[in-house]
Amino acid sequence: MSLLQSSHWPFLIDVYFFLGGLAGGAFVIATVANILNARRYRDVIRVGYYLSLAALIPCPLILIVDLGVPSRFLNMLMRFNIESPMSMGAWALLGFSACAFVAALLTFMEDIGRARDLSGPKLIVGVIGGAFGFFLAAYPGVLLGATARPLWIEGHALGAVFLAVGASTGAAAMALILMVVGRAADQVASVRTMTVAALVIQLIALAVFVGSVQSSGSVAATTALKLLTEGRFAALFWGGAIVVGSVLPLVLGVLDLRRRSFGLTAVTSLLVLVGGFLVKYVIMAAGQV
Amino acid sequence: MARTLAMFTDTSLCIGCRACQVACKQWNELGAEVPDWTGTYQNHTHFTDKTFRLVRFIEEPGGKPNGDLAWLLMSDVCKHCADAGCLNACPTGAIYRTEYGTVNINQDVCNGCRYCVSACPFGVVSFNEQTGTAKKCTFCNDRIHNGLGPACAKACPTESIQFGFRDELVAKAQKRVETLKAMGFKNAQLYGADSRGFLSGLNAFFLLMSKPAVYGLPDNPKLPQKNIVMDSLLSIGSALLVGIGALVAFRGRGNGKGV
Numbered sequence: 431m432s433l434l435q436s437s438h439w440p441f442l443i444d445v446y447f448f449l450g451g452l453a454g455g456a457f458v459i460a461t462v463a464n465i466l467n468a469r470r471y472r473d474v475i476r477v478g479y480y481l482s483l484a485a486l487i488p489c490p491l492i493l494i495v496d497l498g499v500p501s502r503f504l505n506m507l508m509r510f511n512i513e514s515p516m517s518m519g520a521w522a523l524l525g526f527s528a529c530a531f532v533a534a535l536l537t538f539m540e541d542i543g544r545a546r547d548l549s550g551p552k553l554i555v556g557v558i559g560g561a562f563g564f565f566l567a568a569y570p571g572v573l574l575g576a577t578a579r580p581l582w583i584e585g586h587a588l589g590a591v592f593l594a595v596g597a598s599t600g601a602a603a604m605a606l607i608l609m610v611v612g613r614a615a616d617q618v619a620s621v622r623t624m625t626v627a628a629l630v631i632q633l634i635a636l637a638v639f640v641g642s643v644q645s646s647g648s649v650a651a652t653t654a655l656k657l658l659t660e661g662r663f664a665a666l667f668w669g670g671a672i673v674v675g676s677v678l679p680l681v682l683g684v685l686d687l688r689r690r691s692f693g694l695t696a697v698t699s700l701l702v703l704v705g706g707f708l709v710k711y712v713i714m715a716a717g718q719v
Numbered sequence: 720m721a722r723t724l725a726m727f728t729d730t731s732l733c734i735g736c737r738a739c740q741v742a743c744k745q746w747n748e749l750g751a752e753v754p755d756w757t758g759t760y761q762n763h764t765h766f767t768d769k770t771f772r773l774v775r776f777i778e779e780p781g782g783k784p785n786g787d788l789a790w791l792l793m794s795d796v797c798k799h800c801a802d803a804g805c806l807n808a809c810p811t812g813a814i815y816r817t818e819y820g821t822v823n824i825n826q827d828v829c830n831g832c833r834y835c836v837s838a839c840p841f842g843v844v845s846f847n848e849q850t851g852t853a854k855k856c857t858f859c860n861d862r863i864h865n866g867l868g869p870a871c872a873k874a875c876p877t878e879s880i881q882f883g884f885r886d887e888l889v890a891k892a893q894k895r896v897e898t899l900k901a902m903g904f905k906n907a908q909l910y911g912a913d914s915r916g917f918l919s920g921l922n923a924f925f926l927l928m929s930k931p932a933v934y935g936l937p938d939n940p941k942l943p944q945k946n947i948v949m950d951s952l953l954s955i956g957s958a959l960l961v962g963i964g965a966l967v968a969f970r971g972r973g974n975g976k977g978v
Contacts, residue, residue: 433842433935435765437833455961462965471969498831498851505811505830513944516834517810564961568954575946577837578804583943589954597961620968627964635957718837 432650434578436718439496444714446492447570448599448707449485450523451592454563455600457482457530459624461556461563468549473614474621475552476537477607482563482600483534486527493523515573522565529559567596570710574717581658581717584651585643588713590635595706598628602679602702609695619687622695625702626683633676636709657716667712675705723820724863725885726796726872726923727892731899731907732879733792735760735774740794742874743772746859768847771856772796772871779933784903793925793934794880796871797822797843797856798911801919804943805855808838813853820885820922821858829853840918840940858923885922892926904928910936918942 460478463471494503507524511517532555536548571588582588601624608618643655658667679701686694737760743749749769754762759776766773775793782789799821806814806822813828814835824835824844829852835844836853844855859869867873868882881888889912899907906929911921917940931938 433765433937435836435839435842435845437837437846439833458961459965462962463969466966466969474969496832498833498846498848498853499829502811502828502830505813505828506832509810509812511807511810511812513807513947514810514834515947516808516832520810564954564958568951568958572947572950572954573834575950576808576943577834578840578842578940578943579837583941583946586946586949587953587957589950590957593954593957594961597964623968624965627968628961631957631960631964635953638953 432580434580436579437577438718439714442492442496444707444711446489446496447592447710447714449492450489450570451567451596451706451710452599452603453482453485453489453530454526454565454567454593455596455598455628456485456604457526457533457556457563457600458560458567458597459601459604459621460533461553461560463620464549464552464556468547468552471617471620473608473611474604474617475549476541477604477611478600479530479533479537479552481603481607483530485603486530490523490527515569515576519566519569519573522562522569526559526562526566529555529562533559564593567600568593574713579654579717580648580650581643581654581713584646584648585639585655587635587638587642591632591639591709591713594628594632594635595709598625598632598702599706601625601628602699602706605695606699606703609692609699615690618695619690622683622686622690622698625698626680626687629676629680629683629702632706632709633672633680636672636676654716654719657719658712661716662719663712663716666708667716671705671708671712674701675708676702679705721818723885723922724858725799725820725883725888726858726869727881727883727888727912727926728794728796728923729879729881729892729895729926730791730793731895731904731926731928732877733774733794734877734879735776735792736876737774738874738876739871739880740770740772740774742870743856744769746862746870747771747857766795766797766843766845766855768845768854771854775934777934779929782906782929782933784905789928791928791933793927794871794875795934796923797858798841798918798924799856799858799922800840801914801922802942803918804838804840805835805844805853807942807944808834810834817858817860819858819863821860821863822922823857823860824853824855826850826852838943840937840943856923889924892924895926899926899928906930 506520571592574582777791831851872882911924914920
């Protein structure tokens with residue numbers, strides 16, 4: 431019998447982890463595109479910055495609503511505690527929000543014709559915001575690792591898993607929007623390549639996580655891991671997060687690199703989004719039981 | 720900083736009367752709860768937001784020196800760890816260490832994020848739905864600042880719970896273990912007394928009559944924050960890979976028209 435207690439963070443927090451990761455991933459991808467070729471990837475950059483702001487907006491609201499005393503949400507910003515990933519995450523969310531807002535604003539000013547080319551200022555905001563974006567995508571994993579919950583404390587690389595999922599879901603959402611908007615087929619190809627790369631990293635990070643829990647020698651941790659691999663969450667983990675959500679879109683994505691079909695890209699992107707959410711969902715659910 | 724205060728719970732003396740549990744409830748005005756049926760006299764299975772002292776009732780087959788079933792009683796409480804996972808985890812600064820070395824939650828600052836609940840290696844911190852804040856043993860902060868010991872220690876009729884300066888209590892506890900070992904209780908051992916041991920020692924430490932695992936206690940509890948450096952490095956590694964992936968994805972299609 432374990433003495434441990436659980437925070438019982440609800441489903442909404444899974445949604446926050448998903449949206450925060452997606453926002454951070456999309457922002458970083460837009461920034462890299464902006465650095466390499468601002469003119470060629472104009473639509474990628476636009477979609478990336480608009481998307482990251484849109485995905486970010488619900489995030490602070492979700493976090494505030496989840497607090498026991500929502501009116502005290504600002505207490506999170508009264509301390510800078512480097513030992514608490516939650517404290518660092520709150521600051522990163524603040525920093526990223528500012529950057530995401532400015533980046534989207536600059537993009538908007540270009541779009542309405544107020545300025546011809548703002549890729550310079552966007553570059554500065556993009557690099558600073560990109561660092562925050564990476565942090566925002568990864569910190570929930572590090573946060574979970576810094577608890578006493580057996581599955582999370584014994585597993586390493588949760589931050590890496592969350593970051594990779596942020597990148598894959600960010601890229602997939604961008605590809606999907608670019609397809610729907612129906613422009614720039616050549617730009618979509620680059621985003622598709624990005625999705626494939628992120629999926630590979632996601633699978634490697636997941637393997638490292640599962641391997642580290644398995645080899646930890648902790649009975650409580652391996653018992654919790656069994657919930658994922660053969661217990662209550664096995665169908666969602668193997669079927670949802672791994673096969674349908676990671677491996678299948680990886681295969682489809684590799685095929686799509688050659689064929690470039692609209693339908694295939696759309697299906698792949700949707701699978702990546704569902705799979706990325708499920709990865710975070712099952713890790714949260716199995717860790718909190 | 721004042722001399723570190725401690726509580727020493729000698730489980731060999733516990734008779735399971737639960738006076739400590741009741742005294743704690745009364746002094747801290749914790750109120751009644753719906754009882755759990757645990758199959759033993761123990762109520763509840765876990766610490767709750769209204770139960771800061773909890774007497775555990777444990778049966779260990781073959782636990783006695785003569786091979787009989789041992790009925791182990793243990794009055795459990797917040798350990799007030801010298802390296803406290805909850806305190807490190809707290810993003811608001813609501814959890815703080817007093818000048819006596821005890822760990823407290825400032826109820827006026829806590830905003831109910833519940834991170835400390837998961838971060839406690841002993842499952843002590845609990846969330847109170849009514850106040851929306853985290854709750855745990857305060858080491859009777861009001862009492863110790865007014866020259867009184869904690870209510871539980873005061874109420875204990877067998878001196879199973881002792882209150883005092885940590886160094887003195889540890890010396891006392893070590894002698895007690897030797898006495899019990901001489902009496903044939905081979906598994907008698909201190910838990911958390913060693914300030915060079917896990918979590919840099921517990922300010923509420925225990926004398927156990929069997930292995931920690933029998934009481935459900937972790938043999939070697941780890942500070943949750945020990946993972947942060949490693950996990951952060953792996954995250955940075957993954958970020959570098961994502962960055963390289965992005966460079967490859969967006970450079971390869973430049974058609975020689977790169978900026």
